[in-house]
Amino acid sequence: MFLEIVTPEASLFRGEVESVIVPGVEGEFQMLENHAPIVSLLQEGDIKFRGNFTIEEEYQDKFTNGDNNTKILHINSGTIELNDNKMIILVD
């Protein structure tokens, strides 16, 4: 699915990913391809996403590496919307 991570100051990431784990306010959850449409608030925690992609050099220091091609981004709060395999994460 297509993932886009935006903050008020920049668009940190755009690209195809296999799975995304987000820190929802009611607990962490994972989304894979063809997940049902969802809107959710996020709390402080890590966004973890996996797939074959490259992150723009400018923003590379914002992400840390996890196991098997996973990238991790720490956030304080945010919002996600997923619809039709297109996911957008608004990070504050």
Added chain:
Amino acid sequence: MENLKEIRNRIASIGSTMQITSAMKMVSASKLKKAQDTIVKMRPYANKLTELLQSLSATLDSDIGGAFTLQKEINKVLIVVITSDRGLCGAFNSSIIKQTGHLIETKYSDKEVSILSIGKKGFDILSKDCNIYKNESELFDNLTFENIALIADDLMKQFLDGTFDKIELVYNSFKNAATQIITEEQYLPILQPDSDDNTNTDYIFEPSKEAIVKGLIPKSLKIQLYKAIRDSYASEHGARMTAMHKATDNATELRDELLLQYNKARQSAITNEILEIVGGAEALNN
């Protein structure tokens, strides 16, 4: 002629003024480019947030904004005046200050008005005869979303506590490098967004629709303030660029005129000298 030297000096001084104004124009142009880039980068976030908020509030019947949409009887008004820290940008600051004065005299003439000033220029003038709630001029040294969010948090808190019944923004919104539009915008209470009911997707909401809308409203207020300040910042550089461009043009015109005068004076001095020499030679021949 005795004023030859004088004219030469003036030409030299106009030349150096021109150098300064054209350098300032270049600096503003590059800063404007950067400021515009930030506005473009902010857009995806702002658009998505507005879209989400609109489509969500359209499907909720009750007044979900809660305390933020509450229309109170207006007694205490806060005007957030966004100007710049530096001058030499034409009518940029003065038109904002004029507009603020106009608002205070007409719309809020019988209300208690306080000012939150962002930008030194506005503070310098408004602090003389207005009630200043706060001065946030050091913001421009470090213009990040976090710092602006802190101001927005404070505004929301003051509104909820009842310190102010209405908050308005006055700023220059950015149209293009040469044009700024003076904008008055109601910040709080929130005006209900025009909701077009186009949400046909069956979303899962976590935790609940109401909670999400409640969570989104402060975010959208922060981004609204951020956008206003960013717009004003880009406008400032646009205005300065235009002002400096005009100053350079004027200096060029002035210099050309003086150059013409100088050449005329020089010519007549030479003619005089030749006349004298010829006159002297004639006298010798006779």
